[in-house]
Amino acid sequence: SVPGTKVELTVSCRNLLDMDTFSKSDPVVVLFVQGSGSSEWKEFGRTEVIDNTLNPDFVRKFVLDYYFEEKQNLRFDVDCDKTLWGLKVLCFGAQDFLGQAFVALGEVIGGQRGRLERPLTGVPGKRCGTILLLAEELSNCRDIITMQLCANKLDKKDFFGKSDPFLVFYRSNEDGTFTICHKTEVVKNTLNPVWQPFTIPVRALCNGDYDRTVKIDVYDWDRDGSHDFIGEFATSYRELSRAQSQFTVYEVLNPRKKCKKKKYVNSGTVTLLSFSVESEFTFVDYIRGGTQLNFTVAIDFTASNGLPSQPTSLHYVSPYQLSAYALALKAVGEVIQDYDSDKLFPAYGFGAKVPPDGKISHQFPLNNNAENPSCCGIEGVLESYLQSLRTVQLYGPTNFAPVINQVAGTAAQVTDGSQYHVLLIITDGVISDMMQTKEAIVTASALPMSIIIVGVGPAEFEAMEELDGDEVRLSSRGRFAERDIVQFVPFRDYVDDSGNQVLSMARLAKDVLAEIPEQLLSYMKTRDIKPRRADPE
Numbered sequence: 001s002v003p004g005t006k007v008e009l010t011v012s013c014r015n016l017l018d019m020d021t022f023s024k025s026d027p028v029v030v031l032f033v034q035g036s037g038s039s040e041w042k043e044f045g046r047t048e049v050i051d052n053t054l055n056p057d058f059v060r061k062f063v064l065d066y067y068f069e070e071k072q073n074l075r076f077d078v079d080c081d082k083t084l085w086g087l088k089v090l091c092f093g094a095q096d097f098l099g100q101a102f103v104a105l106g107e108v109i110g111g112q113r114g115r116l117e118r119p120l121t122g123v124p125g126k127r128c129g130t131i132l133l134l135a136e137e138l139s140n141c142r143d144i145i146t147m148q149l150c151a152n153k154l155d156k157k158d159f160f161g162k163s164d165p166f167l168v169f170y171r172s173n174e175d176g177t178f179t180i181c182h183k184t185e186v187v188k189n190t191l192n193p194v195w196q197p198f199t200i201p202v203r204a205l206c207n208g209d210y211d212r213t214v215k216i217d218v219y220d221w222d223r224d225g226s227h228d229f230i231g232e233f234a235t236s237y238r239e240l241s242r243a244q245s246q247f248t249v250y251e252v253l254n255p256r257k258k259c260k261k262k263k264y265v266n267s268g269t270v271t272l273l274s275f276s277v278e279s280e281f282t283f284v285d286y287i288r289g290g291t292q293l294n295f296t297v298a299i300d301f302t303a304s305n306g307l308p309s310q311p312t313s314l315h316y317v318s319p320y321q322l323s324a325y326a327l328a329l330k331a332v333g334e335v336i337q338d339y340d341s342d343k344l345f346p347a348y349g350f351g352a353k354v355p356p357d358g359k360i361s362h363q364f365p366l367n368n369n370a371e372n373p374s375c376c377g378i379e380g381v382l383e384s385y386l387q388s389l390r391t392v393q394l395y396g397p398t399n400f401a402p403v404i405n406q407v408a409g410t411a412a413q414v415t416d417g418s419q420y421h422v423l424l425i426i427t428d429g430v431i432s433d434m435m436q437t438k439e440a441i442v443t444a445s446a447l448p449m450s451i452i453i454v455g456v457g458p459a460e461f462e463a464m465e466e467l468d469g470d471e472v473r474l475s476s477r478g479r480f481a482e483r484d485i486v487q488f489v490p491f492r493d494y495v496d497d498s499g500n501q502v503l504s505m506a507r508l509a510k511d512v513l514a515e516i517p518e519q520l521l522s523y524m525k526t527r528d529i530k531p532r533r534a535d536p537e
Contacts, residue, residue, distance in 0.1 A: 006137070007064050007109065007137055008135070008138050008204075009031075009061060009064065009133055010134040011047055011062070011131065011133060013029070013120070013130065014054075014055050015055065015129035016054040016098050017128055017129065019080045025052075025080045026080055026081045027053065027054075027079070028049040028080075029079075030047075030076070031044045031046070031075070032074070032076075032077065033073070033075075045062055046060075047060045048060045049081040051225055052225030054129070057180050071104055074104065076100060076103070078099050078100065080096045080098055081096075097122065099120030099123055099128030100120060100122045101119070103133065114134060115132070115133070117130050117132045117133075118131050118133070134173075138207065139203050139207050141203045142282070144199050144202065144278050145200050145240075145275065146197055146278070147240065148195065150194040150270070151165060151218065151252070151268055151271070152269050152271065153191055153192065153269065154230055154268035155230050155231070155254070155268060157220035158220065161189045162189050164186050164187070164222075165187055165191075165218055166183060166185065166186040166187070166195075166221055166227075167183070167217070167218055167270070168216070168217045168219060169183070169215075169216050170215040171212065172212055172214070182198065182200050191268065206236070209237075211236050214236055214240070216232065216233055216270070217229065218252050218270065229254065230267050231268065232255075233251060233252055240272060241277065243274070247271055247272065249269050249271050250270045252266055252267045253267065281524070281531050285531040287339060291418060291531070292420070293339040293420050294421045295336050296346045296348070296407050296421065296423045296424070297366075297423075297426075298400075298423060299325060299329070299350070299385060300325075300351055300425075301349040301392060301394050301395075302430070304398070304428050304430050305394060314457050315389055315394075317386060317389070324457070325426050327491075328491050329381060329382065329426060330505070331506070332508070333345070334509070335513055343376065344374035344376060345380070346373040346374050347365070347381045347385065348403050349361075349364050349366055349392065350398070350400075350403055351394070351398050352393060352395050354392050358393070362399045362401075362402040364388075365384075366384035366388045367384040368384075396432070398427065398433075399431075399433040399437075400431060400440070401437045404440040404451065407449060408447055411444070411449040415447065415527070417524055417529035422516060423451045425451065425452070425454070427454075427456070427464075428455070428456055428457040429455045429461045429463065430459060438474060438475070441467060441474055441485065442479050445474075445483050445484075448523050453467065453487070453488045453489075455488065456491040457491075457492075458492070467486050467488065469481060469484045469485075482526065484522075485519055487514070487519075489511055494508040
């Protein structure tokens, strides 16, 4: 189904359990979702950690596609982040778990004014407090604001030294309440802070409504979490945007002081130093503007896969069923070929002895045509793959670097954003040239390309997980990858016991290709490449 609507969820908690011995809990909320037709929970994302509070209002939102026709189950786990003086503390037992709540997205959207409060449960014999959810449909406004503010002569709040000021931005809701949408960093020990420039989507600041009130609170940071309120001021997107031509100065007012003191003027001023707006482009904008995806396949022909004639081999093709290699190739290829206009796919094998002289090759064309290794459509790739299995001898070692460098060489020829390359490597995961592969990926991360690795068979794929770079950015000899360009998935996670191959292969394709749009956008953004002629909406 087509995602009709994007919905943003804002999360707060009230009266959480206090698990910390030294101070209050440091809560974080983790959202889990279920795939369609699956009961398995997958982590979708997490809020930031807020120190020292039992009543957190989280800034980081969850943005979900809302499908009216599907029941979208959500699970929120509230955890206590265990860091002590910057060090991770290992907890024995579940004392870092503060409770959980199960809700359907439709319940939040259908709640009064898009709000829902649910008790947290899951810690036996304890009242865990509540979780508050607010759902707001996002406008399709795709502009991003960059702004910078400074302040002058703020009130002094600390007994020793000056204040440690930071700003909190809130957007107003339809019903007159406010939702937190940004916090600046804290500038220590000054009454005249200059905050770093920051970016925020227009829809986060005002949901595309230029005249909606934006409220900004000024606080003095305190280590124990009880930050002192210095004052507040209000503005709107429209008013902020006028600052493109002039400095705008806001008076910071503290209503309580104003009532008490006759001579009260203000608690300082905040000046908007700069404000600019850029459009954020989407994957679709680039595809519409003519960016071509070029798809290359590399298949592992090493001996560790087992003799293709044996039923235990990962390359074994029975009359009734495709091999794991062929299934993975078909699943991913059939989705990506829609974006490739010529439907010609270069396809290589690696790790085999190739006729006529039995030399080991790490990038032999599956169609046996070194001049033109392209196959016609995914069917053509499958045909050439099956043909190669009959003519080459599976051998080794498993070297990824040659084929990565081959595609990188092609990608380096056109870097204006009109071409983007996707290399699919299907492997049993026993890699021999880890150092060279890391080096090749770090180099490739500056080029218009992405790498998908599908791991087949029962091996442990730690090396592949490292290449994926989701947890730790990949590096080689002190050089870090410019972007994360590798997506790894183990094929076995998608083999459906019920034998429903169509559904499980659709899931494989979806997960494998999930990161490609973001990776393409990150390349275009770092090179400041705009879509060619994105058709008007």
